[in-house]
Amino acid sequence: MIDTGSEPLLKLEGLHKAFGALKATDGVDLTVLPGEIHALIGPNGAGKSTLIAEIAGGLAPDAGRVALLGQDVTGWPVARRARLGLGRSFQVSSLAMEFSVLRNVMLAVQARETGARGFWSPVRRDERLRSEALGVLDRVRLVSRAGDPVSALSHGERRLLEVALALALRPRVLLLDEPMAGLGPEGTRELTAFLATLKREAGMLLVEHDMDAVFALADRISVLVYGRIIASGTAAEIRASAAVRDAYLGDRPC
Amino acid sequence: MGPNFSRESVVNAVLAVLLLAAPLTAAALDEPFYVALASRVAILALAGVGLNLALGTGGMVSFGHAAFFGLGGYVAGIAALHAFEGSAFLVWPVAIGGSESMPVVWLAALVASGVVALAIGAVSLRTSGVYFIMITLAFAQMIYYFAVSLPTYGGEDGLSIYLRSTLPLIDSGDPLSFFLVCYALLLLALFLTQRLVDSRFGAALQCARMNPERLATLGIAPYPVKLTAFTLSAMATGLAGALFAELNGFVSPAMLSWQRSGEIIVFVILGGVGRLFGPLAGAALFILLEAFVGGWTDRWQLVLGLVLLAVVLFARGGVIGLLAGKARHD
Numbered sequence: 001m002i003d004t005g006s007e008p009l010l011k012l013e014g015l016h017k018a019f020g021a022l023k024a025t026d027g028v029d030l031t032v033l034p035g036e037i038h039a040l041i042g043p044n045g046a047g048k049s050t051l052i053a054e055i056a057g058g059l060a061p062d063a064g065r066v067a068l069l070g071q072d073v074t075g076w077p078v079a080r081r082a083r084l085g086l087g088r089s090f091q092v093s094s095l096a097m098e099f100s101v102l103r104n105v106m107l108a109v110q111a112r113e114t115g116a117r118g119f120w121s122p123v124r125r126d127e128r129l130r131s132e133a134l135g136v137l138d139r140v141r142l143v144s145r146a147g148d149p150v151s152a153l154s155h156g157e158r159r160l161l162e163v164a165l166a167l168a169l170r171p172r173v174l175l176l177d178e179p180m181a182g183l184g185p186e187g188t189r190e191l192t193a194f195l196a197t198l199k200r201e202a203g204m205l206l207v208e209h210d211m212d213a214v215f216a217l218a219d220r221i222s223v224l225v226y227g228r229i230i231a232s233g234t235a236a237e238i239r240a241s242a243a244v245r246d247a248y249l250g251d252r253p254c
Numbered sequence: 255m256g257p258n259f260s261r262e263s264v265v266n267a268v269l270a271v272l273l274l275a276a277p278l279t280a281a282a283l284d285e286p287f288y289v290a291l292a293s294r295v296a297i298l299a300l301a302g303v304g305l306n307l308a309l310g311t312g313g314m315v316s317f318g319h320a321a322f323f324g325l326g327g328y329v330a331g332i333a334a335l336h337a338f339e340g341s342a343f344l345v346w347p348v349a350i351g352g353s354e355s356m357p358v359v360w361l362a363a364l365v366a367s368g369v370v371a372l373a374i375g376a377v378s379l380r381t382s383g384v385y386f387i388m389i390t391l392a393f394a395q396m397i398y399y400f401a402v403s404l405p406t407y408g409g410e411d412g413l414s415i416y417l418r419s420t421l422p423l424i425d426s427g428d429p430l431s432f433f434l435v436c437y438a439l440l441l442l443a444l445f446l447t448q449r450l451v452d453s454r455f456g457a458a459l460q461c462a463r464m465n466p467e468r469l470a471t472l473g474i475a476p477y478p479v480k481l482t483a484f485t486l487s488a489m490a491t492g493l494a495g496a497l498f499a500e501l502n503g504f505v506s507p508a509m510l511s512w513q514r515s516g517e518i519i520v521f522v523i524l525g526g527v528g529r530l531f532g533p534l535a536g537a538a539l540f541i542l543l544e545a546f547v548g549g550w551t552d553r554w555q556l557v558l559g560l561v562l563l564a565v566v567l568f569a570r571g572g573v574i575g576l577l578a579g580k581a582r583h584d
Contacts, residue, residue: 056471082473094471096464107457111472116479118454169473 009203015064024050026227032203039218047227087171089162102146105133108168174204262578266531281430289429296436302521302533304490310528312483313463318394322488324510326363326495331413331505356419367492375484398510412506526572535573
């Protein structure tokens, strides 16, 4: 399934970012290949969120390069990277709270199609936009909540809406920041199965604490500790790695 | 949506009819004072409709909209002065004289406030929150002092408009006709605002208010969306300023003052932030308090303060929220 011969969808080269003396990103190289789920794991404070922000465009690295679909996007703002094909879900749900579930997704579809252009036609009566948005909601099984305001959704449902918004952009690369957090065992199983079917559409960088989900989904796993990738390999290699055990258990300095 | 009208649209229609009926009745009873009062309400409501787009829909709390209101006023005053004197406003690179044509004055007011808003917005929108409030205030104060130091156009004393500009077919000098013109422009602005808010652009603008980071993640940069809305907002307020100067036959730096910016914010808050007809309800309540409580005591603003306090504490949706219930979100 993974197309190792082709150009990576996402490529990080020598990424550095320091906050004062703290090296949050310390020379990270990483790729996401077409058809691949690349999981990024690491203890709290390892710099995962910083790395996500550097990829998404919210934070500029001090040095290094971010390439998306073969283009150098290091200096690009968030919106431009999204238009090129980067979808993202947030660790803490980030939604248009006063809009209904459906209007959130309609806005995402609209953003992909025409951006903010269109000053005259009422967007709510745009049947094509509405039906495509409903189709996306159907995929994450949120259609029954389409008319509800986001503020009425449960935590788990908000996580699913996050994924739906990213999907509505038809991204080539998905950046998923702890999508399973707070989902519960049933929800985690469902989302895991769903993400596995998504691989054909988009490569994924998956940041996740749920190790069952990571080992079930990931084609490759990279371990980030103190801003450095200390190990990278298949699930079996990572399980066997002494360095990873040390980093997580901390019984030996490395 | 559809044929069943919401409670809010009924309230809006009643407000629109009341604003039309009041001056018609007053004119029939030969009470020109109340006709002028209704014109004031329509014009200030238009200024509020402008601000409401930025503040209510876009979440940009501009404390400098008097800059655009006053700018529109000065456009009307300066056009009238040069038309009266037969002199030129600008000789080079293009010759610009005065004008007695109201549509020309409107166009000039729209262009002037739009261009200035584009510049002010381009700088101010790099900030947010309280800094945005302060920087818009600072720009408005700069324009205020610029007008004060402009002796050609009356400086601190302001500028009288001896002859109201004219419209084809309509006698703009007649109080009722002038009211009807202001009323028509107000309704047009409300209609255009409704279309804009419900459009794709409006959806993006509302998301920029609720969650700009989310908007950017969807691939729409919030900054140009907000700047466009800010500019359109200022243009409506600028047009209102031109009408206000024509109504009073006078423009002075007071139209540019920060108190005036505050008043326009008060219209929006009293009426209901982000509600289409909120500025009309707010401006009407403000003018009624000023006219009737003000006729009874000079300390009418004490009553205004209490009303504002009550709205902020107990009726966040303002007058519209009180009459029509919570805003619909879908």
